[in-house]
Amino acid sequence: MPRILTLLATLVLGLLPATGTAPVTVPVGAQFTDTAGNLLHAHGGGVLKVGSSYYWFGENRNADGTFRYVSAYRSTDLRTWEFRNHVLTQSSAAELQVANIERPKVVYNAATGRFVMWMHKENGRDYGEARAAVAVSSTVDGAYTYLRSFRPLGHMSRDITAFVDTDGAGYMISAANENYDLHVYRLSADFTDVTTLVRMWAGDHREAPALFKRGGVYFLLTSAATGWQPNQAQYATATSITGPWTAWQNVGDPLTYGSQPAFVLPVQGTTGTSYLYLGDRWAGGWGGPVNDSRYVWLPLQFPTGTTMTLTYARQLTIDTAAGTITPTGTGYDRLTVRHSGKCADVRNGSTANLAPVIQYDCNGGTNQQWRVQSISGGHVQIIARNSAKCLDVNGNSTADGAALQQYSCGTGTNQQWTLQDAGGGYVRLVARHSGKCADLPGSSTANDVQLKQYPCNGGQNQQFTRSEQ
Template sequence: MSRIRTLLAGLCLALPLSFALLSASPMAGAAQAAPVTVPVGAQFTDTSGNLLHAHGGGVLKAGAYYYWFGENRNADGTFRYVSAYRSTDLRTWEFRNHVLTQSSSPELQVANIERPKVVYNASTGQFIMWMHKENGSDYGEARAAVAVSGTVDGAYTYLRSFRPLGHMSRDITAFVDTDGTGYMISAADENYDLHVYRLSADYTDVASLVRVWDGYHREAPAMFKRNGVYFLLTSAATGWQPNQAQYATATSITGTWSAWQNAGDSLTYGSQPAFVLPVQGTSGTSYLYLGDRWAGAWGGPVNDSRYVWLPVQFPSGTTMSLTYARQLTIDAAAGTITSTGTGYDRLSVRHSGKCADVRNGSTANLAPVIQYTCGSGANQQWRIQSVSGGYVQIVARHSGRCLDVNGVSTADGAALQQYACGSGANQQWTLQDAGGGYLRLVARHSGKCADLPSSSQAEDVQFKQYPCNGGQNQQFTRTSL
């Protein structure tokens, strides 16, 4: 998420897919893409087996290929590269180039470069990258930056950074309308405002400010257009922690926009918008939400962040929705995206067959996690999401809060509860194989197991932590929903 404190995020640009582009990369002869399976909330690897780093990025369709550009950071979180990858199927990504590096300009020797978005200017034949630039030590610069290239995945020439028309600029995206007009959207004025700028004819400068949301405190803008309706998807500004995504719609970028409406759950399934990609094929056009699950939310380095991709659904011509899933099947040739599973699990303790449950469906911090007869309630459904070092967080569906050991206690008998997700090791767990299809939940901070005291069969007994001992009251079945 873009940061006033430690803000940064992912954002979105969508551009017409109908133009033909020239690239130094060979585009002819690419194989017809077959349907692929894409996990939700995972890291990606490229065709060489290396972790793919395109955080906060955007995707550009050029010829037969999709090009994905994004942040590739140093261990301390500062700028290292903008890296570029290409794919025909949106799953098999080939590393192409570090298209912008610290040596691209003296300004970039020590810097933060976030949310790079590349657009193509059909009049000039140039690829233009817009990005958010800071000085590498704090977030006081709040500048937009621009780089250009004659080839989509070649070296980009860094032009400059500046404050658009004198305004602060943090989270940023770029959008090319169907008439060829370019726009840049950015969070402004300490992230309290959101600005839409019309770009110059060559897309390398700001020509005018055409729309302002004043005082809404939105960031991570992602714009796309569907059937003549503009959608602007955003997040609130809460540092690395996820929050409720909201969107507005209009039939004119400079005209009247709708009120902000929610998309996804209260934490956008633990992600923040980075991009919305139209996937156009023989059967039509689908829209793909690309979100980042930022590692800063659990205290990890940015390059440990995960990708949350979900199909965008449209209940009407002016509304959109996001539903969580375990995995997607993307057929880029057909332009179709389907999802499998809810992405949530039920955890039932072996000795009693009862489920891990947040008492009375409470959404409050400190609500006890108990055993209760399994049912269909969302307070018995958990999103198990990977974090750094092989650990997971276990997030209650109904509340968006994490399974937590009270008070970071390492003592025997410390209570298990739900609490707002953070970076504490008392919210990080190892899923340890217990044999026979069962698993143990081992707390990172204490090394102790989630345990149902005295192997009770009764309803409403709270889970505690105790030394792992092989008992069935410490063994769980994980059932996908």
């Protein structure tokens, strides 16, 4: 009998390797659609494996950014997602009629046989509540019963995650004290309340926590607190959840490739376990609605048992049966001016704002590599690899001859571009705010000539090729 119970618990928790799934290709930085062709809305979410299926829960917001649903989707391969249910809705509780519900995370309690959802709750008008909220269900994708919202042990609670340790203990991690502190709470036996504050980072100004365990080592991945704008992700490690923890260490590029951590998913299969970073590229970063956000999934790598790295890619091949994740492509392009054969280049490899974008002999430098990042309305941002700054028209000018430069990415339409087909494999870069083209003045073929904007005219000095580096 004990062996049967152990096997059942293992199946529910999804600890057995997946079987019968073929490898799939997952784009990086894209929107997803479900099997009905609808956009998949699981922003700020987390994934729970039950049996051979993965369940993805996340935010599905109204146009004004307030709470509409927590939506749930199911997949066996992490690419083909079936919509299952809006598991929490505005009608689930009176206090959800007008609210913000963010970062829902679902864990399974083996002792009670219930699924428990933790989330960040606000009143829908301002961010003064700073409360944690909890809901439960007897089925993973059924309607969740909303229990309450509260401040854990009297503390503010915003960005949130939940974690079940290998010994069955439950934890909730949340940003506190206006996001200046980060708290780790031990959960009650049924996972629906907090009992003790077991670890606190005071004054570190970290949010977006994602906690996982690998080889007996806890990894806590976080972001800084910069609103919708992405920033440098950092992580710390420990061999006990109560510490001591290491100092924060950088991972990824200075903008975490335009994303913020949401969750880290272990993908266990026949050849081992891979760890998949699930990040959100928030549409608020370019002034779009939350439901226009993109998903940035990347494999974490572990040079040692206590260090990790995160490298960008264009797409992933995920094999849930084997437990492998293979990145393909760097995700960075060289932009070559047609008439000169020279590359769009950040002068002298500068990382400073206002550094001119020029043409220069192509040399493979990271200041000649660009991430072309899709945003709302068919537009893109074009981001320099060496600096993580955006291609920008100086001063938001609409005038002819306004200079192109790099600048910290924001919501300005002078940093938003359309890739317009020019035929023959060439594209024009059309500035959204002005409708004008990136242009190499005078069709010069010399090095160190700054790009500017001019009315689009079909000239080869306004045409570029994209080639992956």
